[in-house]
Amino acid sequence: MKQKRRTMLYIPGNNPAMLIHGGTYGADSLLLDLEDSVALEQKDSARILVKNVLKNINFYDAEVCVRINHLDTPFGMEDLKEIIPLKPDAIRYPKTETIEDLKRLVTVMEEIEDQHEISHDEIKIHIMIETALGVQNVFEIAKLCHRLDAITIGGQDLTADMNIKSTKDGSGIDLARKMIVMAAKANKIDAIDTVFVDIDDEEGLRKETEKSKNLGFTGKAVINPRQIDIVHEVYTPTEQEIRKAYKIYKEFKKKRTEGIGVFAVDGKMVDAPVVARAKYTLELAHINLQEI
Amino acid sequence: MEIIKKAQAGSFESSDILILAEKPKDTKGRVIQLNSIVEKQYGEMILKTVSKVLDEFEVADIHLVIHDKGALTTVIQARMETVLLRASNNQKGTMY
Amino acid sequence: MKNSLNRNIPEFINGIGKIAPFTGAWNKLKKGWMDEITISPPNKAKLPHQKKLTETLKEAIIKTSPKNGMTVSFHHHLRNGDFILVEAIKTLAGLGIKNITLASSSLNNSHSELIKYIKDGTITKIWTSGIRGELGKAISKGIMENPVVIHSHGGRVRAIHTGKISIDLCIIAASAADEEGNATGAVGKSAFGSLGYARIDSRYSKQVIVVTDNLVEFPCFPLSIQQNFVDYVVKVDSIGDPTKIASGTTRITKSPMDLRIAKLAADVIEKSGYFKNGFSFQVGAGGASLAVAKFIREKMLRKEIKGSFLLGGVTSYGVDMLNEGLFKTIFDVQSFDAQVSSSLYNNKNHIEISASLYANPYNCGCMTNKLDIVVLGALEVDIDFNVNVLTGSQGYLRGASGGHCDTASGAELTVVVCPSFRGRISTINKRVDTIVTPGESVDVIVTERGICVNPINVELEQELIKTGLNVRKIEDLQKEVEEIVGTPKPIEKTDKIVALIEYRDGTAIDVVRQLKAIE
Numbered sequence: 001m002k003q004k005r006r007t008m009l010y011i012p013g014n015n016p017a018m019l020i021h022g023g024t025y026g027a028d029s030l031l032l033d034l035e036d037s038v039a040l041e042q043k044d045s046a047r048i049l050v051k052n053v054l055k056n057i058n059f060y061d062a063e064v065c066v067r068i069n070h071l072d073t074p075f076g077m078e079d080l081k082e083i084i085p086l087k088p089d090a091i092r093y094p095k096t097e098t099i100e101d102l103k104r105l106v107t108v109m110e111e112i113e114d115q116h117e118i119s120h121d122e123i124k125i126h127i128m129i130e131t132a133l134g135v136q137n138v139f140e141i142a143k144l145c146h147r148l149d150a151i152t153i154g155g156q157d158l159t160a161d162m163n164i165k166s167t168k169d170g171s172g173i174d175l176a177r178k179m180i181v182m183a184a185k186a187n188k189i190d191a192i193d194t195v196f197v198d199i200d201d202e203e204g205l206r207k208e209t210e211k212s213k214n215l216g217f218t219g220k221a222v223i224n225p226r227q228i229d230i231v232h233e234v235y236t237p238t239e240q241e242i243r244k245a246y247k248i249y250k251e252f253k254k255k256r257t258e259g260i261g262v263f264a265v266d267g268k269m270v271d272a273p274v275v276a277r278a279k280y281t282l283e284l285a286h287i288n289l290q291e292i
Numbered sequence: 293m294e295i296i297k298k299a300q301a302g303s304f305e306s307s308d309i310l311i312l313a314e315k316p317k318d319t320k321g322r323v324i325q326l327n328s329i330v331e332k333q334y335g336e337m338i339l340k341t342v343s344k345v346l347d348e349f350e351v352a353d354i355h356l357v358i359h360d361k362g363a364l365t366t367v368i369q370a371r372m373e374t375v376l377l378r379a380s381n382n383q384k385g386t387m388y
Numbered sequence: 389m390k391n392s393l394n395r396n397i398p399e400f401i402n403g404i405g406k407i408a409p410f411t412g413a414w415n416k417l418k419k420g421w422m423d424e425i426t427i428s429p430p431n432k433a434k435l436p437h438q439k440k441l442t443e444t445l446k447e448a449i450i451k452t453s454p455k456n457g458m459t460v461s462f463h464h465h466l467r468n469g470d471f472i473l474v475e476a477i478k479t480l481a482g483l484g485i486k487n488i489t490l491a492s493s494s495l496n497n498s499h500s501e502l503i504k505y506i507k508d509g510t511i512t513k514i515w516t517s518g519i520r521g522e523l524g525k526a527i528s529k530g531i532m533e534n535p536v537v538i539h540s541h542g543g544r545v546r547a548i549h550t551g552k553i554s555i556d557l558c559i560i561a562a563s564a565a566d567e568e569g570n571a572t573g574a575v576g577k578s579a580f581g582s583l584g585y586a587r588i589d590s591r592y593s594k595q596v597i598v599v600t601d602n603l604v605e606f607p608c609f610p611l612s613i614q615q616n617f618v619d620y621v622v623k624v625d626s627i628g629d630p631t632k633i634a635s636g637t638t639r640i641t642k643s644p645m646d647l648r649i650a651k652l653a654a655d656v657i658e659k660s661g662y663f664k665n666g667f668s669f670q671v672g673a674g675g676a677s678l679a680v681a682k683f684i685r686e687k688m689l690r691k692e693i694k695g696s697f698l699l700g701g702v703t704s705y706g707v708d709m710l711n712e713g714l715f716k717t718i719f720d721v722q723s724f725d726a727q728v729s730s731s732l733y734n735n736k737n738h739i740e741i742s743a744s745l746y747a748n749p750y751n752c753g754c755m756t757n758k759l760d761i762v763v764l765g766a767l768e769v770d771i772d773f774n775v776n777v778l779t780g781s782q783g784y785l786r787g788a789s790g791g792h793c794d795t796a797s798g799a800e801l802t803v804v805v806c807p808s809f810r811g812r813i814s815t816i817n818k819r820v821d822t823i824v825t826p827g828e829s830v831d832v833i834v835t836e837r838g839i840c841v842n843p844i845n846v847e848l849e850q851e852l853i854k855t856g857l858n859v860r861k862i863e864d865l866q867k868e869v870e871e872i873v874g875t876p877k878p879i880e881k882t883d884k885i886v887a888l889i890e891y892r893d894g895t896a897i898d899v900v901r902q903l904k905a906i907e
Binding site (some may be wrong): 306307329330332333334335336337361362363364365 | 782811812876877
Binding site (some may be wrong): 049 | 301302305306307308362364365366367369370371373374377378383384385386387
């Protein structure tokens with residue numbers, strides 16, 4: 001089944017207490033961070049800690065991703081050298097701006113993978129678009145390689161790059177969000193929305209998550225485990241929605257064998273887009289389409 | 293591996309371990325001072341873990357002062373590796 | 389001898405007497421009556437219009453003719469802000485009284501000064517439900533000749549009824565009292581709410597002194613303590629520190645771990661079959677145990693379920709739920725913050741109850757007999773579902789039996805919430821250091837790494853597995869945690885017993901032994 005990424009929990013890579021419990025909060029995906037949440041003098045410390053943690057800590061069902069430092073920094077290369085052999089589910093690459101950025105990352109990854117006899121399609125890549133240039137190039141970058149599985153928008157860095165204030169309604173980065181979603185959708189990969197920093201504002205988080213879901217984001221980054229349930233609720237279809245989608249998909253399968261492409265369910269026309277949406281609802285509800 | 297300068301790794305945070313390493317003054321061999329909040333239960337195990345890492349890196353002479361706040365073995369190993377690389381000037385991918 | 393939980397219990401303890409071993413939660417109680425003889429309350433007569441007020445606490449104490457070997461009792465409603473207990477002991481010591489049996493319903497961090505009075509022979513025996521802080525550490529190290537007896541809240545009542553705790557003098561701190569001794573904790577600058585633990589003392593103690601920092605015009609109401617049981621009344625400047633007694637409101641924890649465990653526990657409760665209209669509920673005063681109330685409240689609102697009563701141990705969160713109409717009544721034996729005291733005073737559906745009505749099994753049915761769901765904490769649990777809420781990972785006394793075994797035995801669904809390990813200390817062990825609540829009373833243990841159902845609940849386990857909850861065998865969870873934290877060396881103890889743990893029916897469920905001194 002397709003990897004669920006409704007929530008991606010950020011965990012600072014130099015923090016043992018948070019790392020060892022990371023897999024117990026129910027997040028779909030975890031981001032062990034070697035980049036912005038780690039002080040410059042502790043990059044080596046975080047790298048070694050995350051390396052050990054990947055080896056020895058059980059993260060249960062969560063997808064485990066590692067955000068490395070950009071290859072332009074003194075840290076990125078060493079991050080990849082130490083982390084790739086441990087085969088995390090994905091590498092997240094920050095501040096991806098051009099197709100050269102991504103190509104360079106892939107080349108380095110493949111070199112290291114060859115050294116350790118790891119196939120080139122085991123470890124996925126997630127990119128972060130955090131600059132205006134990155135936004136401009138996202139369509140080109142997104143179609144570049146098949147191991148690219150998700151695009152995330154880095155709201156904090158983006159507003160800094162654009163020299164604008166970060167507002168609660170996110171109006172400044174609205175276009176960026178939409179372009180990233182479009183690029184992700186065009187390539188049938190995930191789009192993950194940026195963090196909501198006000199941990200105590202549960203209503204605000206819910207509203208923003210609903211907005212981003214409506215835009216097309218498939219999940220949201222969270223910085224505190226308390227945010228996980230709210231995001232999951234927004235992304236979980238209701239009983240009613242599931243029942244409807246189930247009905248439509250079941251009928252679709254039946255009609256397909258009969259060679260019929262358009263039909264009616266409960267008096268409403270069902271064509272390809274309706275079926276696609278029903279499929280998506282069922283996938284969100286984690287229902288196995290084969291079993292219908 | 294030779295310890296040539298003072299270094300530290302880890303922190304005082306809960307579930308972490310703070311390790312200070314330097315060349316032993318006037319003595320040879322491994323001098324280890326351990327202070328742990330779970331001394332009774334895990335003191336021995338912590339020292340074993342530390343010794344193992346010292347063996348792995350072939351460190352013969354070192355003075356370690358350790359403040360443990362209930363770190364798991366894998367965290368101790370990580371912090372030990374970090375402090376040894378720093379103290380021997382062998383770190384890679386750092387600011388220094 | 390071994391009790392039914394395979395714990396080594398001595399047959400006789402000097403200073404306590406013959407010991408009856410624990411044989412099961414209901415073995416003694418199912419008889420329907422108590423074999424032990426009950427003692428009579430004091431027999432007195434007082435002429436009208438006599439003055440009870442004394443100038444000082446010392447004066448009042450002297451009037452009660454204190455003597456060596458006496459038993460003096462207190463309640464613990466002042467929590468960590470208590471000024472009275474230590475003051476009273478100091479006074480008695482100053483009068484040269486020795487060999488006192490201290491019977492405080494619980495002891496905490498505000499009682500560390502008692503160490504001095506134990507060492508000098510002023511206090512030689514203690515009956516209490518819990519011990520914490522420096523006092524707990526000292527007793528664990530063996531400063532007392534006679535073991536402390538730890539009882540539950542319900543068990544204390546029985547012990548007083550049978551004269552096991554034979555109170556010569558009880559000192560009741562009250563936040564409001566009148567000159568006749570009618571007293572309450574519901575109002576006043578030092579208000580603490582329910583006086584539930586003191587009621588039994590007032591009736592059975594040979595002499596009763598009410599101490600207040602708020603002398604009100606007669607009559608003082610509500611009549612939590614009644615004048616017909618009170619000998620003397622004293623006004624002092626302050627009975628305690630209000631900020632440590634009961635301030636503001638109790639906040640739900642923000643700890644992600646506690647919230648996660650609480651959410652899982654609420655899911656278990658929702659799917660257990662007991663979460664339906666008219667259910668009765670009790671949660672703890674903080675941490676994950678209280679946070680469960682937040683998630684249950686949300687589920688009650690969503691599913692339009694109304695409960696019957698809340699029991700406890702009450703915090704402002706409970707009061708909010710009462711005010712929202714989610715529950716009909718609160719039965720309050722201990723109030724944890726200022727908002728609760730206020731509700732107790734103003735809301736007729738917020739009812740003060742005594743420890744006997746709360747949890748004494750030796751009557752026609754205490755409140756815990758009517759409890760549907762209780763959520764409790766734990767310092768550690770074992771693979772037989774036994775719970776330790778008394779001794780910590782270093783072997784120190786640092787908790788309380790309290791209402792734990794009382795509520796666990798009565799509730800239809802007993803849920804224990806705890807993280808699977810704290811720091812590097814495993815919470816799920818092969819064998820707990822001290823058993824307070826027997827495994828047979830515990831239905832589910834909820835941790836962040838798995839939910840364990842007591843094997844006696846076959847159907848419940850099936851139900852929970854079906855709903856997709858992470859149900860696991862407790863033996864597997866214990867092994868996993870041991871692998872994560874490593875196998876610890878056990879804390880070394882000597883043979884000397886420092887505490888006897890009484891189950892609510894008076895039998896001995898476990899003992900605590902002295903910590904071995906480190907050379």
